[in-house]
Amino acid sequence: MQDFSFHKPQNLAAAVDTLKKRPEAKALGGGQSLIPVMKLGLAAPSDLVSVAGLAELRGIKVDGKELVVGAGMTHAEVADSAEVKKAIPALAALAGHIGDAQVRNRGTLGGSLAHDDPAADYPAAVLALGATVVTDRRKIAADDFFRGLYQTALGADEIVTSVRFPIPEKAAYAKFAHPASKFALVGVMVAKGPAGVRVAVTGAGPGVFRQADMERALGGRWAADALAGVAVKAEGLNADPYGSAEYRAHLIGVMARRAVAAAG
């Protein structure tokens, strides 16, 4: 890893300021993705600006029909939160199955979304629930946020402050963990709520995506067997020694059915 300067700003404005002034600087959340990438020499930022502890990024609350989760909240905090468990139990369950205990104690919601690993879990929740990503300067709808393979709508000096999740009527996440990495080989989040019926798939493709034909089928009838006729195409899906595109396509069907059944 190359040497870098470390900054611990007092507030959001100072953090944004540092990022703006130093073009090679990067925000640091829990470091659970960025530090490994730096260790492998795939990123070499000049400065790291620690944002996870900023007051503006902390907290979990219900605001009207939305659950608002601070971008600096760790996976463990989200998993254990009574508010989250009550409002969107599927989200708490999802967070509770990210990585291992060490990762959950440090990794944050904002970091996970900004990193946008194609096999990460949170993006499926954000997309399926039709959430809004709030940054230091604007609000971005989930459908506009993810741009495929580690790409998002965020600017280089933009900081995610919170995510607003519309509270759904029903939702569930089913994850098929990669045997080695335990990231999602395929993860499917299904939700029925203010944003309609939405099905988001992570792990299977170059980035999180919605499965429109499944949404149509479930929109007609919300039941696992309503998905029986939906054939998922393998074309364009990922392949590695643990899962061919064909197997991933099959798993999308299985995980979607399981998620619908779990959502009730």
Add this chain to the structure above:
Amino acid sequence: MAQGGIGSSVKRKEDARFLTGRGTYVDDIVRPGQTHAVFVRSPHAHAKIKAVKTAEALKAPGVVAVLTGADLAADKVGNLPAGWLIHSKDGTPMVEPGHMALVADKVRHVGDQVAVVVAETKDQAREAAALVEVDYEPLPAMVGLAQAIAPGAALVHDQAKANTCYDWHLGDKAATDAAFAKAHKVVTLDLVNNRLIPNAIEPRAAIGEFDRVTGDLTLYTTSQNPHLIRLLLSAFTMGVPEHKLRVVAPDVGGGFGSKIFHYAEEFVTLWAARRIGRPVKWTATRSEAFMSDAHGRDHVTHCELALDKEGRFLGLRERTLANMGAYLSQFAPSVPTYLHATLLAGCYTTPAIYSEVRAVFTNTVPVDAYRGAGRPEATYLIERLVDVAAREMGMDRVDIRRKNLIPKDKFPYQTPVALQYDSGDYQATLDAALKKADWAGFEKRRAEAKARGKLRGIGISTYVEACGIAPSAVVGALGGRVGLWESAHVRVHPTGSITIFTGAHSHGQSHETTFAQLAAEKLGVSTDQVEVVHGDTAKSAFAMGTYGSRSLAVGGTAIVNAIDKIIAKGKKIAAHLLEASEGDVDFKDGKFTVRGTDRAKAFGEVVLAAYIPHKYPANLEPGLEESAVYDPKNFTFPAGCHICEVEIDPDTGVTQVIAFTAVDDVGTVINPMVVEGQVHGGVAQGIGQALLEGAQYDDQGQLLSGSFLGYTMPRAGDLPSYQVGTEVTACTHNPLGVKGVGEVGAIGSPPAVIGAVCDAIGVRHIEMPATPERVWRAIRDAKKA
């Protein structure tokens, strides 16, 4: 039984320092003036080296030296030897291409070492290593075995035609063919024994040190056998006399075979230290470990079993392609031959066996011994054949085994493939395992699982292995270039505490505890009074180290023999003190007694007399310490039965191991807790091989499974709670009656797991690792058929 003696589960003496983070591993050692080495490794699987440009790296901050293959050649050092010579069928010796510690001509696998950068700090060395510019001319990569032996294949080594190292055979071909000719049924199977990456928790590390004044060289290294490394450094790579060379292997965090071998990096640190006159340290990153620690297994096999009408085995034959990787690692040639084909009788009375093994060079990491080394491959092959035979004969899997097991009254048993088993009771381990696993009640559990939508299956393996390696004369006759005896020195201190010096090395085996128990048992002292010293050529006498489950059977025997000499001398002293004749003195429970009297001297009193010889036999030397060397008379033959139960999710193909029973006969058990722990670890690796692990290369020879993101090590959640038991038949040719337990878990378990998967989904065979996708496909294909 002495307190803490043989048979008691004494808590591990080594755990206090390991569990409190106070072990001393090579990377913990800091030498004055120490520098740091980082290797420049090949990104190509196969390429000519046109130029190595070091000028930029030399200019980088903190750089002390940049050394290449050309520097090695100039110093005429650094050729890593192979330790075993195999002859082909036609009598020609194997092709031995040599292996330079830094390659100058061409690279032969991704990760091959081209240069080393030595700098003041590790970061400086790493940054400078990125500045070493190597011009490569890529050549076609020979990755798979079939590809490497195909006509016109590019050659990994020019002298190895068709990339073949040797084409060897064992057994009576004519007799075996005759057995097949008269068979009622012939069962055939093609299978792959998947390539594994050992992944000891501690990566390899080394520190080389040179004393300019005395000329002494010291190497701290992560080794299972420091004396062997010193021997190879002296006789081959460094060429300096052994009395000027000290090798220290301190606490070592696991080896599983991968730390037996003399590696390029440890030699390079020592050589570089001599060149620059300062200590040089290197610690592998995990990524380096994946691409430079010797891998294990990697066989592609066609095998056949001939049976009569009743299901008795008449003959077995096999043809195996064994991957050697890019170079011959020290034990590599012996693994698929004398550690594999000689085990093909398994625990059965098969009268005729013929094995052909062709060893092949490829552009992959060298392959060598890994927990079990050859015997897991043999066991898997036999047990898979037996299961398929049962299926195709319409026989029960237990019945067919029972019918063919070597009966317990037939020992010693001579197999048709060279080995003579000294003792065993294979029915006893089978019966005990069947009972422990409730084999009889399985169908109920299957039905209950089915009601939950799960496919439940049960699998069994009965195995024997050969360890406690090995009689030196036999090793020599089979092409081994070393003897495989072991040394011990037992020093009784004046006030009665004891230091045992052993040539065996403990890197997870608990020797500090179990070897102390031997002294406790024999001398009636507490284990707290006994210290076991190992891992330093300056302390212990020359010996061969730890692998092949030999530490107790060979090294422990040497210790016991040395203790017997202590007792014999003690009797002389006691006889003098007690004014009795030596023949009338007995030693028991820590006391010397005169037979038929109540006269006695405690062990401590006799020890004190040996050091303060005021009243002492005239012609006896004072002091009390003895050495012994033990060369075993035969291999030892642990055996047993493993039973696995799995449940499979038919929608996803995910296999969960629900139960695992292992009943092993490892001979006399010194410490039941340690034995259980060894079985647990071995079975975890066996389940890993069967369901999870497998090195993957792409067509270009890039290691796809080069990190834990892509290589599945078994985790706690992948493993069940084991049911472990032992049955004991004593080894007949060592005084303790011990056999060895280090490898049985990894040898016996994979076929039981695969048998269970096949049983659950109703297929004939499935390849390892039985990943969810493989299992899902097998279920789908079975439905289609």
